[in-house]
Amino acid sequence: MRGRFITLEGPEGAGKTTQIQKIREKLRERGVSCTVVREPGGTRIGDRVREILLSPEFSNMCQRTEILLYASSRAQLVEEVIRPALERGEWVLCDRYVDSSLAYQGYGAMWDLEEVKIVNRIATGGLVPDRTYLLDIPVETGRERLRLRGKKKDRMEMKEKLFHERVRQGYLTLAEREPHRFRVVDGTKTPDEVHGAIMRDLFLWAGI
Numbered sequence: 001m002r003g004r005f006i007t008l009e010g011p012e013g014a015g016k017t018t019q020i021q022k023i024r025e026k027l028r029e030r031g032v033s034c035t036v037v038r039e040p041g042g043t044r045i046g047d048r049v050r051e052i053l054l055s056p057e058f059s060n061m062c063q064r065t066e067i068l069l070y071a072s073s074r075a076q077l078v079e080e081v082i083r084p085a086l087e088r089g090e091w092v093l094c095d096r097y098v099d100s101s102l103a104y105q106g107y108g109a110m111w112d113l114e115e116v117k118i119v120n121r122i123a124t125g126g127l128v129p130d131r132t133y134l135l136d137i138p139v140e141t142g143r144e145r146l147r148l149r150g151k152k153k154d155r156m157e158m159k160e161k162l163f164h165e166r167v168r169q170g171y172l173t174l175a176e177r178e179p180h181r182f183r184v185v186d187g188t189k190t191p192d193e194v195h196g197a198i199m200r201d202l203f204l205w206a207g208i
């Protein structure tokens with residue numbers, strides 16, 4: 001039987017990486033084997049593309065290049081890791097996927113949403129997640145978390161606050177448009193509370 005494809009989405013610092021590790025542990029306890037990946041990157045080619053995408057050195061990157069680079073990293077990840085894992089019956093937990101391109105390049109950078117969709121349909125061969133958890137937090141909260149963590153800002157994080165506000169609202173719009181796939185979780189709660197909210201839904205939805 002094909003595995004399940006779960007994605008986590010949200011603004012910077014929303015807690016996606018923290019939650020993916022917790023979900024993986026909980027699923028392992030239930031005997032579910034998972035492959036965990038993150039975007040951009042997750043393959044040798046994708047990791048190189050990630051370096052280019054996030055390096056502040058390329059502040060002159062044009063919008064088309066940015067959309068295509070995110071999509072190219074994704075194409076490699078789908079082909080090399082995600083589809084094979086799903087076909088082996090494993091669950092795939094993915095930290096960001098196509099919805100990130102729609103939120104950041106579509107809503108954030110205000111590129112034509114349909115064009116972003118078309119490029120990504122080609123990149124993924126039409127592979128859509130089965131379930132998506134959107135960790136919603138105010139932009140300032142996410143920034144403060146990253147500041148406390150002491151992370152140096154990458155090229156995307158250097159964008160203006162208004163850009164990140166559009167990203168957050170864009171995500172909420174995407175979730176509203178696909179209520180059967182998305183679950184919006186309040187990312188301002190404690191890590192354990194967020195985890196509890198995700199797992200309650202995930203167990204119910206998956207019937208395990």
Ligand code: Z5A
Nearest residue numbers: 012013014015016017018039070100101104145156190191
């Ligand atoms: N991007 C794009 O534009 N288009 C695309 O198609 C794709 C991506 C795929 C990737 O950067 C950038 O690329 C990203 C979007 C863009 N840029 N932005 N802005 P990345 O992979 O380096 O970063 P990220 O995906 O934004 O992840 P992050 O910043 O590391 O955040 P996170 O994974 O959501 O959060 P975390 O690492 O779990 O937690 C952050 C900190 O908060 C950490 O110190 C935690 O201990 C703490 N934390 C976590 N949860 C909580 C709670 N609940 N309360 C308090 N503190 C918490």
